[in-house]
Amino acid sequence: MDPCEARTRFQVLRETRGKVEAAELDAVWAGLDTVRPEEILGEWKGGEFDTGHPLNGMLEKAGWYGKTFTSAHDVKPLVCRDAEGELYSNVELSQGEASLWTVEFRGEPTATMVYDGRPVLDHFKRVDDHTLMGIMNGKGIPEDGPYYYFYLHRVAEAEAEGRRSGQDA
Template sequence: MDIRDEVAALRASADRIDPRTMDQLWARLEPCRPVDLIGYRWRGFAFDTGHRTGSLLERARWYGKAFASESDVQPLLCRGDDGQLFSDVGTGHGEASLWEVLFRGEVTTTMVYDGMPVFDHFKKVDDDTVIGVMNGKGKLVFDGGEHFWFGLERDVAL
């Protein structure tokens, strides 16, 4: 089974995913560079590790993220009541930017939220799919000592 098959199996799993499984997968992925994300809107999905951020994003009707440039990132694209996408700057406390940050011994492309002490680090599954792990301070990020794990699939060019 290759890494894409593993990710597909984890997404399809009806069982709760052990965060250690995500840690092991992460260790085998190639770090993203900003150019891998910029210029596209990405559709998001959560890995069900039981982290409360998954249900928070579901209630917000999270769609994904948009990366126009390193300094112009919409981290919380959500669906409004009218079905249209909008950047939920209230829930996200602003928008975000991309940086290259050392995380777990590797430099990864990292999305830094403007208004919260939160970082989303990214690694590539392939050219159209990335895995993200939310890192930072506070209960939004750490739920029982665990990170929130999610993925993004390339959607459309901006």
């Protein structure tokens, strides 16, 4: 699958209501381009693919909004909403924060978020200039998964500014 086909298939799978097969997501992943840590700095809003993974639905229950990559060594992996709707870095759930590195995954070096307090890695590939596909991997997970599949959409500058001033877009 070439990158154009992978982007098209990604959009179809992202809009799918219900379960998505991990094998389909793996095929999309294989067709996407890698990304470097400095290319993904900024604020990102997240979502997940329902593959039946044990984590499916858990982040939503925690109020997960997305991730913020301020710099390679200043990453907020679990930005959540509190009861009042305010965003905060949930360091309790993530057991700290994180950093960005280039790590080889499935034979390709790509931007990877490394959690400070958990043996967990989030690998990223570029869908387009505003969208990333992620695969969560970690210690004790077999080479072929099961993985947790998710996506991030870059928060537009106007939305980010409004959110910071208390006017969520």
